[in-house]
Amino acid sequence: MPATPETIPPASSDGQPTVVVIGAGPAGLTAAYELARRGISCTVLEADSVVGGISRTAERDGWRFDIGGHRFFTKVQRVEDLWHEILSDDEFLVRPRMSRIYYDGKYFDYPLRAGNALRNLGVVEAIRCVASYLWARLRPPKDQTNYEGWLVARFGWRLYRTFFKTYTEKVWGVPVSSMPADWAAQRIKNLSLFNAILNALLPRRNQKEITSLIEEFQYPKYGPGMMWERCRDLVEAAGTKVVMNTRVTRIEHDRGRAVAVVAESDGVSTRYPADHVISSMPFSSLLTAMDPPVPTEVRRAADDLRFRDFLTVALVVPEEAGFPDNWIYIHSPEVKVGRIQNFGAWSPYLVKDGRTCLGLEYFVFEGDETWTAPDEQLVEMAKRELQQLGLVDASSVEAGYVVRMPKAYPMYDETYRANVETLRRWLEQHAPNVHPVGRNGMHKYNNQDHSMLTAMLTVENIVDGAHHDIWAVNVEEEYHEERSSSGPARGGTGRDAPVIPRSAFADDHPVNRVPS
Structure with a gap:
């Protein structure tokens, strides 16, 4: 029999609710920050060794990589205010937005x-x-x-x-x-x-009346992870425990409430009692971790949710081999790379003197041949494609690094909406004190600011007795980077992802495989 998990005393006391936050990405750490603002310490459990989720800044040998590219632009004032509470104004750079499309050896402005x-x-x-x-x-x-x-x-x-x-x-x-x-x-x-x-x-001009035409954005000088590393430090200073390299294995529930979260680190299980659980772990994993287990039809809905995964191959090149764009969209069908970032164009603090780093982004499914290829093979492929595109000679590449990011994008297939609704309905009936937040937590293609807003509203629901519908965040027609010149911006921001028929994939495609 497995050993009985050690039970950890609550982080909060004095009659305050005991809150366990799963995940130390933007949503999870925003929730911890908002709780700390109200004098409530919590416990944050993070499976990875780095905070920030997909909004992390990965670091290798002193080089810093923004995984996916994160423009700090929002129409939600309270999110803007929080960014500037966590980081001082002089820790932000104001960066010009520049993106182009590369096709047939030519660069096309984007937006067109x-x-x-x-x-x-x-x-x-x-x-x-x-x-x-x-x-x-x-x-x-x-x-x-x-x-x-x-x-x-x-x-x-x-x-x-x-x-x-x-x-x-x-x-x-x-x-x-x-x-x-x-x-x-x-x-x-x-x-x-x-x-x-x-x-x-x-x-x-700084056009905002046509979609995607913002021309400036803010950016933390050391990348987006700087925001979440600082946020972690602030909540820990306020008494919150952020426990890294700790994977949630069970969420115990009893008589219509979650009562504890069990997590494992180095083979040792620990039990964290909870009055409320704020979860940014993948929505499907949240439901399959329930103990006692969810009914078969709920488990089936959870297993049916899928993700698109992502990896970056970062190549160190001479500074003159870079380009002024934040990133270039690669529309050339003869190469696999989808987008190339120039990290030096995001911030000079991400790179080293006389050098820049180009991040070649590949959109993959976890387990496919690209995802499972050895790092050395991926670096050679990236060098070859960079030369094939005529951007940089492969011999100019001085070093290469690979960063994989599983579950980067929730897949919207024809069954996802019904599956999400099944999971939501079960939680509302059997564990209403478990609160999904963020992109993966809600299986919702949120921007960073959307994810933060869902966490802010959830804390208000828990502590202030508010009744915000966090599932309504981001449900609107207006695109995130469009701002109307005819009136004030609305309180939310807009983003959606395509609904992709499962039939578009082969039967043996990773998206159609039930996870083990």
Whole structure:
């Protein structure tokens, strides 16, 4: 028989609720910070050795890597205020936003600027693209419920194939034609070729009336992980315990309430009593950790939730081999890399004098051939692709590092909504004091600021007796980086992800395998 877990006394006392927070990413640490603000110490359990989740700053040999790229931009004032409580103003840099699309050996502005795009395409191809656009306006696709039809109607077939198809399929691993139009509407809903041409003719400014046209953002000088490392230090100073390298194995519940969280570290199990559990661990894992176990149909729904995973190959190159962009989208179909960051363009504090570091991002499924390849093989592939794209000669690469990030993006297939609702309903009935927050915690494609807001509202629900519906955070049409010039920004921010049919994958594809 396994040894009985040691029971840890509550972190809080004096009649305050005992709260266990699962996960030390943006949502979990924001919850701990908000509790500490109210004088409540809690226990934070983190399975990894680094805080920040996907918003961490990975470090190798003095090089710092932003996993995924994190622009600090929000329309939620309380999130903005919290960022500046945790870090001082002089610890933020104001960075210019610059992103381009790399296709056929040329760089195209992103968001698309018609003048730049048409010049790069050349006169003949530009005429063909405009003709294709006009034809699509006259004879739009009959089915615009999918991403492909929606885009073709607004850009024409030729621009769609050049600027949207390849990259989107790299990110999600499925044909664009199987994805719904509401994803496109979230990401580029105000942008068409007409709007792009209009934008090209207008003087440059810090445009916020067309989606994605913010031109500046804040950035912590040592990367996003700096925010969460500091937050950890602050909550620990206030009496909260942040326990690293500790994996949650069970959530004990009894008579309609969770009563304790059991976690394992170095083979030793520890039991943490709890009046409330705030969880940013994957929603599916949360339900399968319940003890006694959830019913079969709930377990089946949990097992049916899937994720898209992600890895970065960081290559050290001479500074002059870098580029001014934060990142470049790689639309070239002959390479696997989807996006390349220049960490030196994010912050000079991430790199070393005379050198920069390029982060080649690969969108994968955990367990596939790219994910499981040895680091040395991945570094060689990245060097080869960098040279193949004509960006940097492979011989100029001085060092390479690989950072894997499992469960980076919740997959929205045709059953996910029903599965999430099944899990929510069971929790509400059998463990209402367990509170999912954040991207993975809610299986919801949240930005960092959305994740923080769900944690803030959850703490208000627990401590202040509020009745916020945290599932309503991010349910709106407005895209995250769009701000209307006609009025004040709304309180939430908008982001969604495509609903991807499970049938788009082969039967033996990782997304269709039930996890062991």
